[in-house]
Every structure is written in structure tokens, then in C-alpha cells.
Amino acid sequence: MPAFSNSSWDRRSVLRAAMGLAAAGGLAACGGNNGRGGGSGSGKRLVQYFHAYGEPGTEQAVKRYAKAYREAGVTTQWITGENFESKLFSALLTDNAPDLFEFHPQIQLVRSGQVADLTDLVEPVKDDFNQADIASHTVDGKIYGIRMIDDPQFFFYRKSLFEEAGVDVxxxxxELIEAAARLTTDKVKGVFLGNELDAVIRPLIWAAGADTLDEKNRIAYHTEGVKEGLVKLRKLFTxxxxxxGAPTDFWDPSALNQGLTAIQWCGMWAMPQMQQALGDDLGIFPFPKVTDAGAPAVYNGGxxxxxxAKGKNVEAAKEYVKWLWIDQKEYQEDWALSYGFHVPPRVSxxxxxxxxxxxxxxxxxxLxxxxxxxxxxxxxxxxxxAIEDVVADCVRSGGDPEAALDKADGKVERELKKLFG
Structure with missing residues (x-):
């Protein structure tokens, strides 16, 4: 199976680059074809937005599901390039807005009234969803959004290189830093965390025994353990x-598959490609604990x-979402397991x-x-x-961790005040 293309698979960059609607207000509106001419069905016409997944067959699968729906004509905008989020949020401000779209749970979408309450759809099958997924989509007791896939992220490694270097997991x-040193040769680097290191900041926080926010929506990441982890990352960086500077970022398995590194932070979605390239010479482990008070961490994206909620066909869109992501278990399993590996959020x-x-x-x-x-x-x-800027400030640029965290605190506190008072 071919390696993922940086130009066609921006799924991970969206995690970092997505913006709230307030920020999107300054973007130019999307023009041209609004994609409403296709699809099957005899009822309403619906448009859905998907970013371009890198796994072969995904676009065809999404369109096949839509074609099977008989109550409305559903057209898919399959958005390539690295600006999915800007196209999405620009379109949401226009008459060409999609009726439904994929994204990640973000409270500002709820607060702005942009996304519809889907509690009535989810409630009858709520117990069949991973309850952490339910919690991550719930605001004030109401459920916004339906999880399609869970994407665990951890370290992948070459077993043979560990054996040759006498390195334990x-x-x-x-121990990760020590292993990287022993695994590094004139041709292979010990570990790859992504080109910007952004992907591991939240795993590092959790592995240090901290969290992003506490149960009262207060800053929980500014701890001595997190500072210790940042100092250690700086040591690894230097x-x-x-x-x-790998050719592709952490979400693409090429760095490990092509022998550029012995260990790579990546996601379960890439496991089939890695297994195809490396066979049994492949292992995984979580982000290791940073301090004695910490614990290993696996980040679940998805x-x-x-x-x-501001579209013209809200009820018709809800009916389609229910049909596909609640009722059609065969399609849900196909989506999670036939084009890369993802954990289905439906327990059954x-x-x-x-x-x-x-x-x-x-x-x-x-894990x-x-x-x-x-x-x-x-x-x-x-x-x-804000917390990714901390990595740039004190890991990449060698700044003081306390000062970098203080700077992040100011930005986060302003956001918290806007959202929660």
C-alpha cells in the first residue's frame, strides 16, 4: 500500500490548526460549486464535508454509503490539501454551508449555536458507545456530535533494532531518551516525535500525572512534573x-517504514501499512511516564x-446521521476497520x-x-x-519552562473566561 501523501492527508494537521467560528469570521467565503448537484434519493439534497483521508478507498466508501441512502440525495465534498478547517469554517458562514460535517468536539461550536443537539439520536443507544466518547461530546447534559472512529496514538518501534542495540521497551x-541514544546510528535516528513535536505535548502532560483542565475547568497542566518533562524533551531535542525535518509528519508511517528512525509516535490508523512494510518486526508502547507520580499515556484522537444547526435541512441531516452512524452497523464497522485500523466507538x-x-x-x-x-x-x-507554543518556546528554542507555561496560562485563562465566566 503506498505511503500517505502530505498533500492529500491533512487529518492530523486539523487537530492543531482548527479554529473557532470567531476566528473564521475574517476568512474569505467559499465560492463556486457548492456540490449540491449529485447524490441519490428522492427527498432533500444534503451536502457533507470530509477531509481527505490518506487510506486508499476511504473516499469511495463515504460516497458508497451516501448513495445507499434513499431518503435524500447526499453529496460529499472530499476536501484535499492542508486547509480543510479554513474551508469548512468559511463555508459555515455562507449560504453554501454544508448540512453536516466531520470535526472534533469543540465547545465553541456548541456555544455559538453552530452544531445541533443530537441527544435524541444518541440516547436510545448511548450505553453502546464508549462512555468517554459520550462525555467528550456532552455539554450541559446534551450530546453534540456522533463519534465515528477512535484513533489511539502511541509509539511504534522496530523490534530487531532494539535487539541489536540491547534496548528494552x-x-x-x-529510559526513552537513553534508548534513543543507543539506537541512533549514522543512518538511523533513535526516535521521531513529529516535525514540530506538537503531537506529544498532551501525552506528556498526562504522563506527568497532570491534565489539561480539572473538573472545574481550571488549568491543570502547569505542574512541576510537566516542567520536568519539558526539560527532558529539551535534552532529547539537543x-x-x-x-x-522528516519528509512527512508523525501521522504518516514513512519515517519508520523507510528506516529513518527506530521509534515513531504515530496512530493505530497506520498499523496495517506498518505491518505490511515491517511484518512481525513491529511493536508498540504508550508514552512512558515522566515522573514517579505519572503513568503511561495513550492519546485518543478521532x-x-x-x-x-444553522443549515436549511437540519432535520433531514439528522435523519441521515442517524441512519448512517447509528443504524448502519455494517458501514460503521467497514469505516473503522477496512481502510486502516481504528477502534469502533460502538462497544458492540x-x-x-x-x-x-x-x-x-x-x-x-x-493500551x-x-x-x-x-x-x-x-x-x-x-x-x-497555547500549550503547543510551550513546546516551541522551551523545547525547540531553549526558553525557560516556567516562563513558557506562564505565557500559555494567560492565553488559556482568557479563553476560559470567555467560555465559562
Whole structure:
């Protein structure tokens, strides 16, 4: 299977670059074809937005599901390039807005009235969803969005290179740094965390025994353990053992598959491609604990379907979402397991998924169940950007961690005040 294309698969960049509607207000509106001419069905015409997944067959699958729906004509805008979020939020401000779209749980979408309440759709099957997914989509007791896939992220590594270097699987961040040094040669770097290192900031926070926000929506990441982790990341960054400037970012398995690194932070979605390239010479482990008070961490990314509450066909869109992402379990399983590996958010589907019951996929599910952390809907993209800036300030540029965290605190506090008073 071909390597993922940086130009066609921006799914991970959206996690970092997504913006709230307030920020999108200054963007130019989308013009031209609004995509409402296709689809099957004899009722309403609906448009759905998807970013361009890198796994072959995904676009065809989404369009096949839509074609099977008989109550409305559903057209898919399959948006390529690295500006899915800007196209989406620009379109939401126009008459060409999609009726439904995939994204991540973000409380500002709820507060602005942009996304519809889907509680009535989810409630009858609520107990069949991973309850952490339900929690990450719930505001004031109402459920906004339906999770389509869960995407655990962890470290992948080459077993043979570990054996040759006499390296054990790291259980602490210190051990990871030591392993990277022993694995580094003139041709292979010890570890790859992504080109900007952004992907590991939240796993580092969790592995240090901290969190993004506490249960009262107060800052919980500014701790001594997190500062210690940032100092250690700086040590790794300056060691020469970290792969920097890879041709593609962490979401693409090429760095490990092509022998550029011995260890790579990536997601379960890429496991089939890695297994195809490396066979049994592939293992996984969670982000190791940073401090004695910490614990290993697995970040659960993923995508959810939302209904545009300001659209012209809200009820018809809700009916389609219910049909596809509640009723059609065959399609839900196909979407999660036929084009890369994802954990189905429906418990009944996950339990019957044979592809996840043995070998490395089963180990991935175990790590997901034991160490998984989900998105906090109250920790918005502006807040995520703020803590990612900490990595740039004190890991990449060598600044003071306390000063970098103080700077992030100011930005996060302003966002919290706007959202929660």
C-alpha cells in the first residue's frame, strides 16, 4: 500500500490548526460549486464535508454509503490539501454551508449555536458507545456530535533494532531518551516525535500525572512534573538522537517504514501499512511516564459527525446521521476497520471486530483501554495552540519552562473566561 501523501492527508494537521467560528469570521467565503448537484434519493439534497483521508478507498466508501441512502440525495465534498478547517469554517458562514460535517468536539461550536443537539439520536443507544466518547461530546447534559472512529496514538518501534542495540521497551521518559541514544546510528535516528513535536505535548502532560483542565475547568497542566518533562524533551531535542525535518509528519508511517528512525509516535490508523512494510518486526508502547507520580499515556484522537444547526435541512441531516452512524452497523464497522485500523466507538462493534482481537491490533486496543485519554470538549483549539507554543518556546528554542507555561496560562485563562465566566 503506498505511503500517505502530505498533500492529500491533512487529518492530523486539523487537530492543531482548527479554529473557532470567531476566528473564521475574517476568512474569505467559499465560492463556486457548492456540490449540491449529485447524490441519490428522492427527498432533500444534503451536502457533507470530509477531509481527505490518506487510506486508499476511504473516499469511495463515504460516497458508497451516501448513495445507499434513499431518503435524500447526499453529496460529499472530499476536501484535499492542508486547509480543510479554513474551508469548512468559511463555508459555515455562507449560504453554501454544508448540512453536516466531520470535526472534533469543540465547545465553541456548541456555544455559538453552530452544531445541533443530537441527544435524541444518541440516547436510545448511548450505553453502546464508549462512555468517554459520550462525555467528550456532552455539554450541559446534551450530546453534540456522533463519534465515528477512535484513533489511539502511541509509539511504534522496530523490534530487531532494539535487539541489536540491547534496548528494552522504555517505561519512563528517561529510559526513552537513553534508548534513543543507543539506537541512533549514522543512518538511523533513535526516535521521531513529529516535525514540530506538537503531537506529544498532551501525552506528556498526562504522563506527568497532570491534565489539561480539572473538573472545574481550571488549568491543570502547569505542574512541576510537566516542567520536568519539558526539560527532558529539551535534552532529547539537543541530543542529536531525535529525527527532525522528516519528509512527512508523525501521522504518516514513512519515517519508520523507510528506516529513518527506530521509534515513531504515530496512530493505530497506520498499523496495517506498518505491518505490511515491517511484518512481525513491529511493536508498540504508550508514552512512558515522566515522573514517579505519572503513568503511561495513550492519546485518543478521532473524528465525529456534526449537523449544522444553522443549515436549511437540519432535520433531514439528522435523519441521515442517524441512519448512517447509528443504524448502519455494517458501514460503521467497514469505516473503522477496512481502510486502516481504528477502534469502533460502538462497544458492540468493537467487541465483534475480529481484526482487533489478536496480535498487535489487540495490544493497541489493550493500551487504549488501559491508558487512553480523550479530548476535553472544554479545552479548545486556542488552548491547544497555547500549550503547543510551550513546546516551541522551551523545547525547540531553549526558553525557560516556567516562563513558557506562564505565557500559555494567560492565553488559556482568557479563553476560559470567555467560555465559562
Amino acid at each position: 522504555p517505561t519512563t521518559l528517561d 541530543s542529536g538522537d531525535l529525527l527532525l 473524528w465525529s459527525m456534526f449537523v449544522n 462493534i468493537a467487541e465483534s471486530a475480529d481484526k482487533l482481537k489478536s496480535g498487535l491490533p489487540a495490544e493497541g486496543v489493550r 487504549f483501554d488501559e491508558y487512553g485519554h480523550f479530548d476535553n470538549i472544554g479545552f479548545t483549539q486556542a488552548m491547544i495552540d
